Amino acid sequence: MKITDGTIKLNQFLKLMGIAPTGGQAKLMIQGGSVQVNGVLEIRRKRQLVQGDQVTVEGQVFEVNLDNSEDQKAVTILSEQIE
Numbered sequence: 050m051k052i053t054d055g056t057i058k059l060n061q062f063l064k065l066m067g068i069a070p071t072g073g074q075a076k077l078m079i080q081g082g083s084v085q086v087n088g089v090l091e092i093r094r095k096r097q098l099v100q101g102d103q104v105t106v107e108g109q110v111f112e113v114n115l116d117n118s119e120d121q122k123a124v125t126i127l128s129e130q131i132e
Contacts, residue, residue: 055115059086059104060094062113068106083107 057065060075063084069075078084079094085105086096098104102113 056097056099057113057115058094059084059091059096059098062098062104062111063106066111068111078106 059079060069060072063069063075063078064072069078076094080092082090082092083106084091086098087103088105098113100113100115104111104113
């Protein structure tokens, strides 16, 4: 999955990170109220995520990091468990 404009859609991010096995599952998770972006409930599956956004699913926080090295952008995560 190539990121060309410095953003990634929320549903794509969930799939890419392995949080949701399919796009359909990602859609259900988002619309079901299981996903927060920057601490706010998000129900738009095509929400554009940018560098530094934090996505929370089931108590785990994933930080969007769009790496611009070698002309290819990649998404990486930092994960921490919320207690």
